Amino acid sequence: MAWSATTWIELADDDLTADGVRDVLGPVKDDVWVAAACADRVTDDTTVQRVLLELGLERTAAAVTRAQAAAADGKDALLAYFRDLPADFRLCSIRALLLRRLDRLNTFVELCKAAPADTQNPEDAWEEDDPWAESAEPRLADPPIPLSTFLADTLIRSTCLLASHQWFAAVKLVFDRHTVELWPYRFGVLESIPEHANPLSYRDLLPAVDASTGTERRFDSSPWRPEPDWTESADALAVLELSPEPDVDIAPRPDAAAADQLANWYKSHIDLIISTTGMVDVALALVQHAASQGVPGLDEVGEDLSLLSRLIYDAIQGENDPDFDWTLERWRALEPLPVVKAYLQYSTPDTVAKDIWRLVMPYLFVVESRAERAGQPNPELRTSVLYDYILGIPLQMAASIFEASKPILPKAQRIIQNDEDMARLALSCLYGSGSLAEWTVMSSIFECLPAWDINKDDNDEDAVDTTLVSLGSFVTPSTTRPHCNASDLFIFFRPLPLTSLSRALDILDVHLESGEILSRWSVPAPLRWFLQSNSDVQEQRAWANRMARRAGGAEDKLVSLEDWEWLLEDMLKLTAQGENGLRGAFGLLSQDEALKIFLGGLLSTGNFGIAKALLRSxxxxxxxxxxxxxxxxxxxxxELYDNASSGNYTFGEMKLAFECLDVPPPSERLKREKEFIEATSRLSSFNITSSRGTPLTPIEIRLTKDRLSLVSRVLSSNNDAYKHTEVILDLVRKLGFGGNVVAEVKTLAMLADTALQAEDFERAYGTSQQMVDTVLNLRSAHPDIDSSTVQEASEVCWVACFQLGRQPEFDDIDKKLSLLGRALELCPPEQLHDVLAAWRRLESEDIEARNERLASNDTSKNVKRRKTGNIAPSLRERLQEFHLPSPQLLNTPDAAALASRTFRSVAANFPFSVSGSGRAAQEEERGNSRLLSKGIGWLIGADADFVEGR
Known part of the structure; x- marks a missing residue:
């Protein structure tokens, strides 16, 4: 393709290929431009990047050769050369950069092969067990940093990034290939590793001590190019003035660290791991590796981590344990006892002995060793800490430790190795416990204790008994020490000699047996109670009463004769003296007292049939x-009576109270008590109430001082009760007044008064007559008429007769005169005037009534005589109209009563008493009465003036 600068610039990085790079840059003749173009482009494709670097190095090779030749004449010649040929200067500088990138490219290719195992083929992991899967080369994982960044960024920064992603093999590879560049920043790289990472996975990166020098061991170096290029030489670097890589926030440490510096780094890093992750196993692995690499001063740290690791990973842990967040600082601040408690916090009785051997004993051994190294040896430290722990744990846990300390075991296999200490600990734990139900556990502890063959002559029982008395006082709560715990008791038992300990164990045996007996009958007591009550007969008596009563009231209430015989046998056992001369829990009680307490408890349950059977067997x-x-x-x-809620003796506690009196043979006392219960039941049937308006309870009836007031309540609250005289009198007798005439008279008086209030005058008169007869019989039976009993009965009787005799609504004058006559007969001399006044009023009414009858009779007779011619009445008729008083008043020897009766008899029939009318007649009558009173004053025995009323 045709070349142009625009073509290269417009060619995107993603469109670059190896062939394309050669095709575009190969034809270019300008070495500087091509080298710069190769340095300017950084891609993530290793093949393309390698082509760029190699092409750039090819274009810089000639310039390096020329510069190296110029440098042969010295630095100044080289500088002059570069001034004359700046293009070669640029090419040499670019070469140095390209060489560094080529080394990194080679490293990057290698580190892609050093990916952690868990990052290779992650999407194919589920197919690794597929037997039909086609075998293929594992696909290399992509590094956490792309090639372009790895080439352009600082090497230290890239290495730290690899370390943070735990590409430890890649980090080691980078250190091996770029040792000189990375060595000063080794600690920075280590601190980039996550604290939770396992140190064994990056142990090749951790610092170690060179045994030959005593300082830090340096890494082995394996650079890509054994011989550096001329551009990397010191002379070239000085002339080329290559810019260093950007600074990083890591302080360089180019020199090898001293051994103590390495130890300090390990310690600080361990603290960091624990404080940030709490992973003691990671910190322990780190310190173990450091120790294996010759780093000194980590022994205590290793011990702490090893012991803390046992606590976190080996000890039993609870769910949602708030103490799980352990740190070395917290661990080092703890005293030995809290550490032991932490080790065994979630141990069970089945595991505690094993946990002590595998967790506590190694820890205590380390603590002792440290004390010795510190020059403060404490040979008792291990036992004192272990004893303190035992004194503070539940009995069931302690029992497992005592089981693992039996004297029959070899001493090396015993947790508690001293027999005397074992006895002291057991005594302290048992007497310091407040448990009421763990008697089986307590007995198992006792069975583990040593038994000594003590000569009786060497056993000072008086001294031991004195010690136990002191111990009883020691365990008794006080204001200064409300509760005596096992640790306090251990202080007490610690100075006791062997003989005292042996005797104390004998006493403990008795107390345990007594405790099991009390627990069996639902009245358990803590073991310390047996010490407290050892000299307290009142306390023993109270507990015996509880035992006798609660045994029959428990859920599994005793119902059979055999059960009660068993209870009796146990109570007697608690009072008896054993073969060792020691008595049980009730040792201060006599056998007779124990029998009484037992029978009282049996009776209180209402099992009277069993009581009879026991008594008659x-x-x-x-x-x-x-x-x-x-x-x-x-x-x-x-007691049953007082606790009864109802007075009805046909059910409930009152029924039991009544039936209880049938257990012994009949007697007068028992009869009276049964009658009182019957009276209470009858009172309850009348529904009388207390002052609060509630039904009267049996206890209120018993506590009533004047029980006749109860009869009064019955009469006042029941309209027809007065009609049943015999029922009421029987009630009075059963209330405890049998044979008490005064009470009977008072009752009759109340009956008469109630009938009077009901205007049942006939019944009131009849009851009064019965009362009079009772009093007269009493007076005749008591020659001493002035006795208090006779006087009290007479007082009640005459007042009752007086009240009814002067009742205006009662229209039977003859009966009223009879009653007033009885009142006059029985009243004291000072009351004669009032009674006589009432008599006179009633007499006047009687005279008027007779005059009316006589007048009526005279009229009818005159009419008859006029018809017959016989005008004057015959003597026979006149004598029939003359009424004499009843002779019954003449039957008393009392002079005053005789005089009053004489007065009434005579006065009632004197002619002047019925003559005249109006005011003159009344004055004449009063005058005649006064004359008569003066005339019989000698007979009445009273002063005439008093009788007259002056």
Whole structure:
């Protein structure tokens, strides 16, 4: 084709071909122009690019030969030559550029073959297992940088880009072919590698120490051209003044680094890897490689990374663990115990012993070694850290460690190798635990402990007992230490000698057995409770009561005789003394007290049939006196009574309270208690209420001081209750007033008053008569008429009679006179005047009524006499009209009562009492009464003035 400058310029890079380059530039005679054209064009086609570079080098070869000949006469001759022939100067300069590009082109071709395995044939990866696939050469992957950029950009920048894409073989190739150019920037290239990359994949790029020099080992160099071109010589470079490649943001380090500098670089890079990625395995691989390459000062870093790697990759991890973000800084800041806890945080009882051996022990060994290297040896560090961990873990985890520390194992295979320390740790863990259900685990720990053959003569039991008393006080909560944990107890147990430890284990054995028994009956206690209650009889008694009562109230409530016999046997076992001289949890209680507590608990559950069977069995262990049994039954019955919500004794707790009294043989006390329950049930049937308006509860009935007030409530709240006199009296007797005449009289008085309020006068009179008879019988049975009982009954009786006797609505004057007569008979002397006044008023009414009847009778008789002619009444008729008082008032020995009866009898029949009318008649009547009162004052025994009312 015809050549022209325009043709070359208009020819696009994509249209260039090898033949086209030769066809266009070959005919051109101007070497400078052709060389410049070849240098100006940069393409991504390796074949075209190679043709351009080779063509350009051909056109510069003659100029180099001429310049090299001129340079033989010296630098000045060369400079003069280039001044005279600037075209050759330009050609030499272009040649140097073309040679550098040719080397890079060769490198680029090679690095395309060094692509990472995971980048080759990515689209054909799914066919790699296809047996019918045609075999073919693997297609080379495209580098992360095109050829044009690789040729035009700085080599260091391109190399860093390759490193960032993890083309490590390509990077090594570039270093091998361009060592001189890249060596000062080696650390910059390494820092371009992603932190998560595996160091083993670029280990050939990592710095190493040359054992012969003690400094950094240099890379081996394999340049493309063993002999540099003349244009690359020092003389030519000085004359040609070739411009260097653009600067990069990487500080050059042309000299080999010292060993400690390499160590510092590795340390900083390790910190960078962990802080940015958290990939401890990558950092560990890096430090291991560094150590293999002779880099010093990385031992501790390697240890930390190795131990941290075990924590992250070997230890059991939890899901969404917030502590997963580990760094070397955080790791180094931790004390040994938190590290151990981190190792075993998610260990299980099945794995904890193995995890200690494979994770914790290597770590503690490293910690001890470091302490020794630092000149601060601590031979107890390993055991103290391990002990602190054991004292703070759950019992089930600790049990696995004790299992792996049994004395029967070889010492080298035991986690806890000291027998005495093992006992101290077990005592601390068990007594420091608040567990109420892990008795099987606790027993398994105890079974792992050593057993010593201690001579009894060497065993100071008093000292041990004193120690245990102190221990009981130590575990008791206080304001300064509300809770005593296992670590606190270990401090207490640590100074104890072997004999004390052996005795403490014997006591622990008893406590564990006692704990299992209490747990079996639903009243578990933490082991520390057995220490606290060791000298506290009140606490032991309270727990025994809980055991006896809660056992029968648990979900699996005891229903069979065998179960209760088992409970009794266990309670007695807790009070008994064992072969080692130690008592159980209730050791301060006597056997008799334990039996009483058991029976009380049995009765409280309502299993009275079982109670009877146990008490009446010939082989029973429940051997109590009859009095004790009766007392317990009464106490239990009253407890059931007090807790009852209803007073009806046909169901619920009240029924149990009633039936409980049938367990022992009958007695008067039991009879009275049963009657009281019956009375309570009857009171409940009347639906009486408390002051709050709610039904009266049994406990309120028992706590009522004046139980007769309950009867009053019944009468006031039930309209017909007063009609059932015997029912009410029976209720009073069962309320505890059996044989109490005063209570009976008060009850009759309330009945009479209630009937009076209901205007049932006949029933009120009948009840009053019954009350009078009761009082009179009492007075006749008590010679001492001034006794408090007689006086109280008489007081109630006369007041009741007085109230009914003066009731205006009660129209039976004879009965009212009889009642007032009884009131006058029974009232004290100072009340005679009031009663007499009422009597006089009633007497006046009676006289008026008789006068009316007499007048009516006289009228009818006069009419009859007038008809018959017989005017005057006969003596017989006059005597029939004369009424005498009832003789029943004359039957008392009381002088005052006799006088009052005499007064009433006489006054009621004196003629002047019925004569006259109006004011004059009334004055005459009062005067006659006063005269009569004065006249019988000696008989009444009272002052006449008082009787008269002055």
């Amino acid at each position: 010939r082989n029973t262990k429940l051997s109590l006196s009859a009095q004790s049994i009766e007392d317990l039954c009464l106490t239990c019955s009253r």
